[in-house]
Amino acid sequence: MEKKLTESIEDYIEAIYLEDKKNGKGVRITDVAAKLNVSKASANDAVRKLKTLGHVEQERYGQIFLTASGEKLAIEVYEKHRLIADFLVRTLDVSIENAQKDACGIEHIISDETFEKIKLFLKNANPNGQ
Structure with a gap:
């Protein structure tokens, strides 16, 4: 079983994934640092x-690209974030801003069981995927 990554590393891989989705040409270290509001040294x-x-x-000093394993991991982290935020907004009527902020913390500590139950709940609450 793969060792659990730190919250910080999960945040970085999610940031790289989201930045790469914007332009599809790799990501610069400065973009990652800006997205996470950290120094370029920390991002490096x-x-x-x-x-x-x-x-x-x-x-060296080039664009950052996710490997196949990195993309798989990034998609998993992002899916957790997205679905938790969606759950908080749609089910508990939390503001989008707070749901995004809270999802950022919850995505790192939620158990697989709880996350799967949230996914199932959202699927059943909206069977057409809308």
Whole structure:
């Protein structure tokens, strides 16, 4: 079983994924740092760790690209964030701003069981996927 990544590393991989979805040409370290409101040095450290784990590829001072394993992980993290935020808004009437903020924290600590129940609840509440 794969070792659980830290919240911070999950945030970085999600940020890289979302930035790459915008332009599809890789991501610059400055974009990652800006998205997460961290220094370029902190972003570089995280990218180095993700590279060591095999989740990103980056030539020296070049664009950052997710590997297949990195993209799979990023999609899982992003799906958790998106569905938790959706659950909070649609089910509990939480404001979108607070739901996004809360989902950011919850996505890292929620159990697989609870997350699967939320997914099932949302699917049953909206069977047509709208």
